[in-house]
Amino acid sequence: MTSYSLTLNGQRRTVQADGNTFLLYVLRNELGINSPKYGCGTERCGACRVLVDGEIAYACTRTLNDSSGTNIVTVEGLSKEGQLHPLQRNFLDLNAGQCGYCLSGILISAYKLLETNPCPQRSEITEALKDNLCRCGAHNRIIEAIKATAGEADE
Numbered sequence: 001m002t003s004y005s006l007t008l009n010g011q012r013r014t015v016q017a018d019g020n021t022f023l024l025y026v027l028r029n030e031l032g033i034n035s036p037k038y039g040c041g042t043e044r045c046g047a048c049r050v051l052v053d054g055e056i057a058y059a060c061t062r063t064l065n066d067s068s069g070t071n072i073v074t075v076e077g078l079s080k081e082g083q084l085h086p087l088q089r090n091f092l093d094l095n096a097g098q099c100g101y102c103l104s105g106i107l108i109s110a111y112k113l114l115e116t117n118p119c120p121q122r123s124e125i126t127e128a129l130k131d132n133l134c135r136c137g138a139h140n141r142i143i144e145a146i147k148a149t150a151g152e153a154d155e
């Protein structure tokens with residue numbers, strides 16, 4: 001066991017674990033972060049997506065070794081001062097989800113999209129979500145929630 005430090009949702013955190021442990025398990029089992037989910041374990045479903053140093057990363061295949069010293073953001077870190085991020089609020093308001101299992105990864109992808117492209121076209125939203133699988137029937141509402149958030153940025 002080695003001690004590793006990283007920044008998680010703006011807070012410095014230290015964790016004692018094997019460096020080969022996948023980040024997903026470190027987040028969920030050691031650091032109390034439950035939003036990223038295990039879906040495939042092979043970078044094919046997007047359920048485990050988080051931001052590492054501002055870029056989308058797959059927590060299911062990234063090791064703790066490779067995450068040491070980085071700045072990690074999960075869905076828990078999107079809200080500020082007790083206020084949901086507009087994306088989270090619009091997903092709730094528009095009922096953009098069914099079972100919810102995919103939503104953490106989708107919110108991370110959408111957050112990254114809006115950061116780089118505040119007013120995306122529908123085709124750009126679907127392109128940004130192409131590696132996020134949703135097995136429920138929520139696709140249209142998910143896209144509408146992202147469009148609604150982009151509309152707010154537009155106002």
Ligand code: FES
Pocket residue numbers: 037038039040041042043044045046047048049058059060061
């Ligand atoms: S669990 Fe990581 S991409 Fe599916």
Ligand code: FES
Pocket residue numbers: 097098099100101102103133134135136137138
């Ligand atoms: S809402 Fe169920 S998998 Fe997407």
